[in-house]
Amino acid sequence: MPEVSVVIPAFNAGRFINRTINSVLAQTYKDYEVIVVDDGSTDNTAEAVKSYGSKVQYIHQANAGDGLARNTGIKAAKGRWVAFLDHDDEWLPEKLALQMNMLSSNPDLRWCGTNRYQSDGQRCAVVADSRKVEIKLGGRDYFENYFRAVADGVCSVITSTLMIRKDVFAQVGMFGNWMRCADLDMWWRIAYKFPQIGYISRPQAVVHLDTGHVTTVRLSIIAKRGEEARKLVAKHLEMAATEGKSEEFKPLAVRALKDALLMMLYRGFGADARLTINQFGPLFPWHWRVGTYLLTILPKFTAVVAQTFMYLGHKLGLERQVSRRWVYPKDINRKTEKQT
Numbered sequence: 001m002p003e004v005s006v007v008i009p010a011f012n013a014g015r016f017i018n019r020t021i022n023s024v025l026a027q028t029y030k031d032y033e034v035i036v037v038d039d040g041s042t043d044n045t046a047e048a049v050k051s052y053g054s055k056v057q058y059i060h061q062a063n064a065g066d067g068l069a070r071n072t073g074i075k076a077a078k079g080r081w082v083a084f085l086d087h088d089d090e091w092l093p094e095k096l097a098l099q100m101n102m103l104s105s106n107p108d109l110r111w112c113g114t115n116r117y118q119s120d121g122q123r124c125a126v127v128a129d130s131r132k133v134e135i136k137l138g139g140r141d142y143f144e145n146y147f148r149a150v151a152d153g154v155c156s157v158i159t160s161t162l163m164i165r166k167d168v169f170a171q172v173g174m175f176g177n178w179m180r181c182a183d184l185d186m187w188w189r190i191a192y193k194f195p196q197i198g199y200i201s202r203p204q205a206v207v208h209l210d211t212g213h214v215t216t217v218r219l220s221i222i223a224k225r226g227e228e229a230r231k232l233v234a235k236h237l238e239m240a241a242t243e244g245k246s247e248e249f250k251p252l253a254v255r256a257l258k259d260a261l262l263m264m265l266y267r268g269f270g271a272d273a274r275l276t277i278n279q280f281g282p283l284f285p286w287h288w289r290v291g292t293y294l295l296t297i298l299p300k301f302t303a304v305v306a307q308t309f310m311y312l313g314h315k316l317g318l319e320r321q322v323s324r325r326w327v328y329p330k331d332i333n334r335k336t337e338k339q340t
Contacts (some may be wrong), residue, residue, distance in 0.1 A: 004032040004081045004096060004163070007073030009066045013087035014044035016211050021049070021056060023090035029097035032083075035076055037061060039069040067175035067182030070159075074169055082166050088211035089160040095204035099163050102141050102198050109142055111164040111190060112198025113157030114205060118322040121210035125322045126203050128156045133201040142198040146191035151251035155197065159183050161205050168194065180223040181232045184256075188236050192243040209324045220324070226272045229260035230279055254283050261292065266306045270299025 006024050010017055017036070024034050034056045036049045040063025049058045061072055066086075074082055081103070083096065099112050115128050136154040137143065149155035172189040175182045191197070223229075233253050240249035257280055264273040277284060277292045284292075295302045313319055314326055 002031055002033040002079045004029075004083050004100070005073070005077030005079035005166070006032055006034045006083050006085060007070055007077060008034070008036045008085050008087055009039055009069030009073065010036050010041060010045050010049070010087040011039040011063070011066070011069075012041045012043045012045060014041070014048050016088045016208070017045055017048050019090055020085060020087055021052060023092075024085065025052075025055065026093050027091065027096045028093050029100055032096060033057065033078060035059065035073045036087075037069040037073045037076075039063050039066065065177060065179075065182070067178060067186075070182075071174040074166065074174065077166060080166060081163050082169075083163040084159045085205075086160045086207075089205060089207050091160075092204045092206070096163075098200050098202075098204060099198070102200065103163070106141050106198060109196060109198045110168050110194040111162060112142070112200070113155070113163075114161040114200040115156065115203045116158065116161050116205040116207055117203045118207045118209055120322045120324070120327050121208075123322050124206070125320065127321060128154060128201070130201040130203075133199065137199065137201065142196050145195045145248060146187070146197045147195070147245070147248045147252045149197070149199075151255050153255075155199055157187070157197070157199070158207065160207060162187075164190070178232075179219055179228055181228045185232060185235075188249075188252075189239070192239065192245055195248070209322065210327050221267075224260075224263045224267050225269050226260045226264050226276055229256065230276055233257055233280065250283065253280075257283060258288070261288075265292070265295055265299070265302055266310070268299045268303030270296035270302075273299070 008020060013020070021034065021036070024032070036056055036058055038045055038049065038058065038060045040061065046058065046060065049056055057076065059072060059076060061069065070084060085091065095114065099114070102112055103109055115126060115130060115133065117124050117126055133154050136149065136152065143149035143155050146155060168190060171193060176185050178185060233256055236249060237253060240246045257276065261273055261276050264276065273292050273296050277289050281289060310325065
């Protein structure tokens with residue numbers, strides 16, 4: 001049996017799935033299997049994956065979303081550990097080796113992640129400042145509490161950097177059927193039972209932001225209205241109270257809501273911004289509540305001003321990180337915002 005099962009959900013990934021699979025096959029650590037779950041692709045994804053023969057296990061399913069595709073991969077996995085990789089991302093060669101070394105040295109850990117690069121096709125930048133991360137780690141291989149580390153902005157993990165012991169899913173359940181939040185819902189459920197998370201401060205993955213399919217781009221923009229974010233945070237405020245973790249979870253909930261609120265203002269979704277403030281008012285400082293009401297008097301004007309300033313910063317090279325903000329096709333932006 002392999003020690004690690006690499007699960008890759010794929011949807012219309014024919015243009016870049018080879019780069020993703022090749023980055024797995026180039027790992028210095030070799031005790032793994034590769035499982036690609038084709039989530040109802042209509043392009044040449046199947047042909048591209050099958051060209052690897054026995055090196056890659058190919059599973060096809062009707063389109064159900066990336067969360068449910070990951071569930072299919074987990075069920076097929078034979079390894080003790082499951083490492084996830086999105087169909088358009090790639091790993092650096094030592095990613096699995098570094099994680100497995102960490103887990104061997106810390107047998108109580110049940111999951112671990114790494115820092116990452118993000119690329120828009122022109123720029124590539126690291127997400128978290130490795131020096132700040134090392135300071136917060138304090139010489140350990142792990143953060144004591146996932147919720148606090150994320151709220152402090154030093155534990156930036158996404159699906160393509162995480163490795164989770166397979167038996168964890170038997171305790172916390174599988175990925176839910178969310179439009180965009182299935183991953184966060186899973187990480188938060190894991191953190192209630194296993195708050196310690198291993199973390200490698202050096203980037204070990206590259207997340208490509210310029211590969212979005214038109215369907216996933218539209219879903220992402222629709223999600224910025226905040227309905228799913230409100231639903232997710234409301235659900236986990238209740239769960240955290242049940243688990244006795246309210247004080248640990250609330251700072252992360254506030255951070256998530258602020259990020260979602262800023263995106264609503266940036267997109268001009270004024271009604272949704274006010275709905276968020278009304279629903280979670282006690283979690284926001286007074287100046288956030290007052291500021292939101294003022295900025296949503298003329299939401300489209302607020303959005304134009306915010307987008308103009310962000311665009312100038314982008315053109316002047318003042319942005320430290322790379323985001324999808326300038327990758328989305330403008331016609332998709334306009335059409336989607338009108339539809340929503």
